[in-house]
Amino acid sequence: MNTENLPGLYLHIPFCRSKCAYCGFYSRTDISRIPDFLKGLRAEMALYRKAFPRFDTVYLGGGTPSVLETPHLEAVLDTVRRHFVIADGAEITVEINPGDLTAEALRTLRALGVNRLTLGCQSFDDAVLAFLGRRHTAGQGRDAILAARAAGFDHLGLDLIYGLPAPGGDPGATFRGWLTTLRTALSFQPEHLSCYQLTLEADTPLAATLALSPLSLPDDDLSARYFLTTSERLEAAGYRHYEVSNFARDDDHRARHNRKYWDHTPYLGLGPAAHSFDGARRWWNPRDLDAWVGALREGVRPIAGEETLTRDQQRLEALFLGLRTREGIDIRAFRRRYGLDLRAERGNEIGQLAAAGLVRSDGGRVSPTRRGLACADFLARFLS
Amino acid sequence: MNHIRNFSIIAHIDHGKSTLADRLIQITGVVDARNFQDQILDNMDIERERGITIKSQAIALPYRAADGRDYTLNLIDTPGHVDFTYEVSRSLASCEGVLLLVDAAQGVQAQTLANLYLALENDLAIIPVINKIDLPSADIERVKEQIDAELGLDPETAILCSAKEGTGIEEILEAVVRQIPPPVGDPEAPLAALIFDAKYDAFRGTVIHCRLFAGTLKAGDVIRFHYNDATYRVEEVGRFRLQREKADALRAGEVGYIIAGVKTVSDVRTGDTITHESRPCAAPLPGFKEIKPVVFASIYPIASDDYEDLAVSLEKYKLNDGSFVYEKDSSAALGQGFRCGFLGLLHLDVVQERLEREYDLSIILSVPSVRYHFILKDGASAWVDNPMHYPDPVSVVKSEEPYIRAAMMLPDRYLGAVMKLCMEKRGVNSQMNYLSPGRVELTYEMPLSDVIYDFYDRFKSVTQGYGSFDYDLIDYRESNLVLLDILVNGEKVDALSQIVHRDRARARGVQACDRLKDEIPRQMFKIAIQGAIGGEIVSRSTISAFRKDVTAKCYGGDITRKRKLLEKQKKGKKRMKMIGNVSIPQSAFLAVLKSDTD
Ligand SMILES: Nc1nc2c(ncn2[C@@H]2O[C@H](COP(=O)(O)OP(=O)(O)OP(=O)(O)O)[C@@H](O)[C@H]2O)c(=O)[nH]1
Ligand code: SF4
Ligand SMILES: [Mg+2]
Numbered sequence: 001m002n003t004e005n006l007p008g009l010y011l012h013i014p015f016c017r018s019k020c021a022y023c024g025f026y027s028r029t030d031i032s033r034i035p036d037f038l039k040g041l042r043a044e045m046a047l048y049r050k051a052f053p054r055f056d057t058v059y060l061g062g063g064t065p066s067v068l069e070t071p072h073l074e075a076v077l078d079t080v081r082r083h084f085v086i087a088d089g090a091e092i093t094v095e096i097n098p099g100d101l102t103a104e105a106l107r108t109l110r111a112l113g114v115n116r117l118t119l120g121c122q123s124f125d126d127a128v129l130a131f132l133g134r135r136h137t138a139g140q141g142r143d144a145i146l147a148a149r150a151a152g153f154d155h156l157g158l159d160l161i162y163g164l165p166a167p168g169g170d171p172g173a174t175f176r177g178w179l180t181t182l183r184t185a186l187s188f189q190p191e192h193l194s195c196y197q198l199t200l201e202a203d204t205p206l207a208a209t210l211a212l213s214p215l216s217l218p219d220d221d222l223s224a225r226y227f228l229t230t231s232e233r234l235e236a237a238g239y240r241h242y243e244v245s246n247f248a249r250d251d252d253h254r255a256r257h258n259r260k261y262w263d264h265t266p267y268l269g270l271g272p273a274a275h276s277f278d279g280a281r282r283w284w285n286p287r288d289l290d291a292w293v294g295a296l297r298e299g300v301r302p303i304a305g306e307e308t309l310t311r312d313q314q315r316l317e318a319l320f321l322g323l324r325t326r327e328g329i330d331i332r333a334f335r336r337r338y339g340l341d342l343r344a345e346r347g348n349e350i351g352q353l354a355a356a357g358l359v360r361s362d363g364g365r366v367s368p369t370r371r372g373l374a375c376a377d378f379l380a381r382f383l384s
Numbered sequence: 385m386n387h388i389r390n391f392s393i394i395a396h397i398d399h400g401k402s403t404l405a406d407r408l409i410q411i412t413g414v415v416d417a418r419n420f421q422d423q424i425l426d427n428m429d430i431e432r433e434r435g436i437t438i439k440s441q442a443i444a445l446p447y448r449a450a451d452g453r454d455y456t457l458n459l460i461d462t463p464g465h466v467d468f469t470y471e472v473s474r475s476l477a478s479c480e481g482v483l484l485l486v487d488a489a490q491g492v493q494a495q496t497l498a499n500l501y502l503a504l505e506n507d508l509a510i511i512p513v514i515n516k517i518d519l520p521s522a523d524i525e526r527v528k529e530q531i532d533a534e535l536g537l538d539p540e541t542a543i544l545c546s547a548k549e550g551t552g553i554e555e556i557l558e559a560v561v562r563q564i565p566p567p568v569g570d571p572e573a574p575l576a577a578l579i580f581d582a583k584y585d586a587f588r589g590t591v592i593h594c595r596l597f598a599g600t601l602k603a604g605d606v607i608r609f610h611y612n613d614a615t616y617r618v619e620e621v622g623r624f625r626l627q628r629e630k631a632d633a634l635r636a637g638e639v640g641y642i643i644a645g646v647k648t649v650s651d652v653r654t655g656d657t658i659t660h661e662s663r664p665c666a667a668p669l670p671g672f673k674e675i676k677p678v679v680f681a682s683i684y685p686i687a688s689d690d691y692e693d694l695a696v697s698l699e700k701y702k703l704n705d706g707s708f709v710y711e712k713d714s715s716a717a718l719g720q721g722f723r724c725g726f727l728g729l730l731h732l733d734v735v736q737e738r739l740e741r742e743y744d745l746s747i748i749l750s751v752p753s754v755r756y757h758f759i760l761k762d763g764a765s766a767w768v769d770n771p772m773h774y775p776d777p778v779s780v781v782k783s784e785e786p787y788i789r790a791a792m793m794l795p796d797r798y799l800g801a802v803m804k805l806c807m808e809k810r811g812v813n814s815q816m817n818y819l820s821p822g823r824v825e826l827t828y829e830m831p832l833s834d835v836i837y838d839f840y841d842r843f844k845s846v847t848q849g850y851g852s853f854d855y856d857l858i859d860y861r862e863s864n865l866v867l868l869d870i871l872v873n874g875e876k877v878d879a880l881s882q883i884v885h886r887d888r889a890r891a892r893g894v895q896a897c898d899r900l901k902d903e904i905p906r907q908m909f910k911i912a913i914q915g916a917i918g919g920e921i922v923s924r925s926t927i928s929a930f931r932k933d934v935t936a937k938c939y940g941g942d943i944t945r946k947r948k949l950l951e952k953q954k955k956g957k958k959r960m961k962m963i964g965n966v967s968i969p970q971s972a973f974l975a976v977l978k979s980d981t982d
Contacts, residue, residue, distance in 0.1 A: 196936040224931030245936050261939050275940035284941055307944065317947050324938060352965060356908040375933035381953055
């Protein structure tokens with residue numbers, strides 16, 4: 001595909017009907033501010049249309065894009081197309097929360113050119129969903145999947161969370177519960193799965209709860225068991241574990257938008273808290289709707305901070321991002337782009353990692369094995 | 385010279401020396417309120433963080449006394465901890481008197497006595513000061529009795545003071561003026577200046593701290609070091625205020641500094657005498673007693689490339705720490721380094737930290753050891769303070785280890801616990817002596833090696849901080865010693881070896897393996913740690929490989945955050961020493977000496 005290297009467009013919809021217990025994303029629940037936000041979004045697009053004229057992926061995330069009413073979603077996508085050229089065959093993804101959208105709304109999205117949905121099912125166990133503070137049930141999760149299929153979506157991704165504390169003091173039961181959720185997810189034959197280990201974000205209700213309770217997150221060994229078993233089960237079911245937390249039914253169903261984050265392709269992020277990258281400079285918007293709206297009212301780009309990556313920093317990022325993917329790092333391409341010959345400079349370290357069964361290094365690549373992916377952060381530290 | 389008074393503040397640790405110095409500094413107006421901070425003389429970061437004085441610090445205070453005359457009071461604040469006694473003794477060489485502080489609640493403690501003896505040896509005027517009288521638990525009458533009975537001083541001359549609240553400060557200043565004699569010495573005589581400290585300054589070369597006993601010194605003079613006859617032209621002389629303050633001249637009786645473009649660090653030795661090249665003094669000043677280190681450990685750079693850097697830094701560091709000694713050393717596991725002697729474990733800790741902070745070095749310290757004595761079959765005698773040089777066991781006829789006499793003062797309610805601890809540390813020949821109702825002095829003879837092995841921390845904890853402790857080396861006694869080696873993945877790490885008493889060897893081996901298991905982070909493969917005596921494995925532990933080390937999400941903003949974390953961790957990586965393919969953190973080497981109780 002010749003469109004492969006166009007930038008990606010990310011729109012951050014900073015609203016949710018209620019806040020989940022573990023969530024560290026920037027989103028708010030006062031949906032009365034949606035009109036302000038939409039106005040700001042239009043203004044922000046206008047400020048960037050010259051710098052970023054064309055995209056081949058569009059991603060509506062958040063927050064919860066699905067809190068927007070259908071006309072609003074229509075308006076957003078319409079504005080996108082009016083400001084930017086969206087390449088033919090572009091991947092257009094919207095994150096949906098179960099329980100938010102009607103079958104009819106889904107059909108509209110489909111008609112608007114949205115060709116990929118990710119559904120935030122998280123679990124198919126009501127107790128787990130309640131613990132996480134999700135507002136939907138397992139049943140609503142199932143219904144959402146069926147509705148999306150019925151609306152004609154043939155590229156469906158499910159988001160799932162594992163590694164919860166064991167409330168009854170029985171980590172084995174929690175673990176088995178996760179495998180049940182996985183089986184349920186597989187029964188819908190999604191094209192894509194994102195399985196995230198639960199992480200404690202500072203200043204979240206979950207962090208506060210756990211600080212006061214005897215419950216704790218899985219230790220290193222149990223986390224590894226979750227990670228490796230998930231990988232084994234999904235690969236046995238025909239999925240490819242192509243990134244630390246991501247699985248695709250085949251190579252064509254890998255998330256094209258996310259991949260841009262991982263290989264230093266430019267992307268533009270619009271909306272509060274969104275990050276952008278132009279190949280060397282990265283900048284980010286304020287994590288604050290009012291500040292963001294305020295700047296746009298004055299006609300300036302709402303930038304809260306920025307950094308220009310030095311070559312060393314680019315190299316370090318490329319290293320750790322590359323090592324988070326199963327493909328790993330192409331040694332020649334890496335040397336050409338980042339000026340470091342891994343084979344010459346890190347040959348000994350790569351040898352040690354290979355001997356420990358954490359990477360494979362043949363065919364001109366260094367690629368993490370399954371066990372290697374489970375400690376990708378270490379691989380990066382070791383090779384940096 | 386009649387207007388000069390040179391005095392030190394001495395006391396047991398924490399009895400309030402630096403706080404009293406604060407009040408004296410404030411009342412004489414040397415620092416304005418804006419620039420003032422508590423314990424202002426404790427100006428090293430490490431002193432402020434730990435809340436203790438490590439270096440003696442001199443400062444000149446202008447004071448108009450009740451007699452209407454102006455005086456210059458040269459005050460030296462000294463450290464209280466046993467490990468820094470050498471600082472105190474050097475300070476006293478430039479004084480005619482001391483303020484001996486006693487905490488009104490704690491009373492006389494082991495270092496009160498030790499420091500009193502130092503002052504007596506130097507024939508100094510002693511002004512007892514009872515500090516912290518503001519404390520609800522202050523017991524002035526009892527402390528007066530102790531001053532009488534235990535210190536042999538007249539309790540009626542003791543000044544009551546609260547350094548915290550500022551009571552008694554005027555009275556102290558007047559007593560300094562009236563009771564401490566002015567320095568004697570002829571400013572017209574040939575120059576005799578005693579070097580009592582020095583500090584390397586990147587711009588000015590070595591800054592020499594000295595006390596003039598005779599003569600006068602000014603910029604432009606050519607001076608000579610008695611020790612090696614090196615000569616230099618003086619660029620600047622001055623006195624200590626909070627910063628250095630340039631002066632026209634220093635005269636007999638004064639304390640001050642000399643800058644003479646001394647770049648050859650080794651020319652300057654504390655205790656040496658400086659005189660004029662053209663008109664030398666007849667004989668050098670007495671100097672200081674040679675200090676004998678009691679704890680030894682090797683220092684290695686974490687990156688072997690930094691060896692030269694380390695060598696230069698140690699030389700400069702030594703200028704400012706007269707009690708630190710070192711020589712070249714090398715280890716199979718850790719490469720080129722230096723064998724160093726320290727006055728105790730706190731001293732060792734401080735040296736390590738100051739080297740890292742002041743010289744930006746990353747270093748590893750081997751497991752500390754005392755100095756052992758061996759008589760060999762061929763009649764030779766060997767002194768060994770480095771387990772790497774442990775003699776071949778078959779050639780040893782007799783082995784000996786150093787013993788100390790520990791002097792402890794404590795409320796008698798802790799007696800049982802302390803005695804139990806001392807027995808556990810192989811203490812013998814105990815003596816007990818009631819100092820006053822409820823308060824005992826306890827002495828034990830103990831092997832020094834057991835004292836450096838976590839004794840001090842445990843003593844403080846069993847006496848809940850109410851006990852004090854001091855010790856003297858007494859002699860060497862026969863002992864049954866063995867060498868305990870540590871193997872990491874089958875490879876001996878010589879820097880982790882210890883010389884231990886045979887009866888303790890197994891237990892120490894178990895403890896070392898446990899501690900290392902806690903200190904060494906999981907790595908990509910399993911690590912086996914073993915303790916071995918001779919060829920026999922006496923203990924083992926295993927560190928399993930880590931299995932999960934990855935953050936779940938890495939999109940947009942996560943990338944910057946993740947990169948910053950990696951950049952930080954890359955720096956941390958430098959603090960790990962690679963031994964074979966295992967990275968061992970700096971902390972592991974000292975941890976081996978700690979037991980699980982703390
Ligand atoms: N209540 C009370 N506390 C005091 C007084 N003088 C000092 N302190 C406190 O005692 C503690 C130790 O004071 P320092 O002045 O650092 O003691 P030091 O003798 O210099 O200690 P080292 O230098 O480590 O030997 C600090 O917490 C002071 O605030 C006093 O008169 N009254
Ligand atoms: S729906 Fe998503 S963005 Fe909203 S609170 Fe829950 S986890 Fe956070
Ligand atoms: Mg002090």
